[in-house]
Amino acid sequence: MPSPKERAKKISEIAEEATKVMEAIKGKAEVGEEEKVKPLDEVLGQAERAYSAYIEAQKQVASAYHENERLIANAFRRAEEIAKAEADAAVSAALEARDEAIAEAIKARNDAVGAAERAFQNAKKQTEKACAEAVEDARKKRDEAIQQAWQLREETIEQAWNIYSKLSR
Numbered sequence: 001m002p003s004p005k006e007r008a009k010k011i012s013e014i015a016e017e018a019t020k021v022m023e024a025i026k027g028k029a030e031v032g033e034e035e036k037v038k039p040l041d042e043v044l045g046q047a048e049r050a051y052s053a054y055i056e057a058q059k060q061v062a063s064a065y066h067e068n069e070r071l072i073a074n075a076f077r078r079a080e081e082i083a084k085a086e087a088d089a090a091v092s093a094a095l096e097a098r099d100e101a102i103a104e105a106i107k108a109r110n111d112a113v114g115a116a117e118r119a120f121q122n123a124k125k126q127t128e129k130a131c132a133e134a135v136e137d138a139r140k141k142r143d144e145a146i147q148q149a150w151q152l153r154e155e156t157i158e159q160a161w162n163i164y165s166k167l168s169r
Contacts, residue, residue, distance in 0.1 A: 011057040
């Protein structure tokens with residue numbers, strides 16, 4: 001199948017040939033030609049062939065335009081399909097990137113929650129240890145204070161008895 005350019009060139013050639021034949025017919029009719037004129041049937045035959053070639057050229061031009069229209073429509077559909085495929089791919093990539101970002105955020109949140117939980121447990125252990133040490137220290141000091149108080153009491157009672165026993169003798 002010839003390309004639209006080749007068809008146009010062929011049509012142009014046929015149209016030029018038809019124009020030349022028509023001009024030749026006109027020229028001979030106008031000049032009143034002194035040469036021997038071709039028989040009328042021959043001239044009419046040439047005119048019919050020229051007209052037929054002209055009609056064929058018109059049909060080919062119309063056909064070429066329709067073919068060009070069809071090719072343009074196909075190219076447009078292909079471009080539309082490509083654009084749609086690219087848009088779908090971009091949407092898919094965006095959704096995938098979103099899903100990955102959400103997954104990373106969830107992991108980061110879980111890591112942060114885990115770290116906070118570990119920090120809390122560590123602080124709780126240290127606080128409980130410090131509290132236990134403070135309670136133990138307070139109990140030791142209490143026991144020492146009680147022991148000192150008892151010792152002081154014993155010494156005071158002993159001194160009182162010593163004074164009383166000196167006075168009572």
